[in-house]
Amino acid sequence: MLSFDIRSLESQAAHVDGRLDTDDPVWEDGDVRPTTPIKVEGRLSSAGPSRFYFSGHISGDTAMACRRCLIDVGTSVSEDAHFIFSSEGDDSSDDPDVYPFDPNAHSLDLRPAVRELWLLSVPKFVLCREDCKGLCATCGRDLNEGACDCAPVVTDSRWDALRSVRSKLT
């Protein structure tokens, strides 16, 4: 559960120990989803009128395709989380850490903030290993499993002429 009753939050801070499921409706098409539910732990407390503050941690696992050879690589994400929730529209618009919530709502939902932090925290790309040789551009063979029979890519000789001009200039 990542939803908290606002009335009771106003009188007492909540201990958060929840999960954001891999198939939660908060996920959108194109999101890098976790492969296991994201753990969300921390403390949610009132921070003045119509403001709440969450301080804690999120962690989870995901799988992404290696940038070079496209096999799935498991990646762990672990990130400190600090969210401010405000029902006042005015001061919240510029600050990326401030999440607006509906002043008429009865409960405060942490999921959109967790989703955003997760998406910011997953790596932009992964390699299965530092020296991954990738796939052959011609036949598609995984070159980590051995070389293929394709001819090596020949560099265009016109560039060589250009390079020699450049080397003279520098």
Ligand SMILES: [Zn+2]
């Ligand atoms: Zn790879």
Ligand SMILES: [Zn+2]
């Ligand atoms: Zn090849």
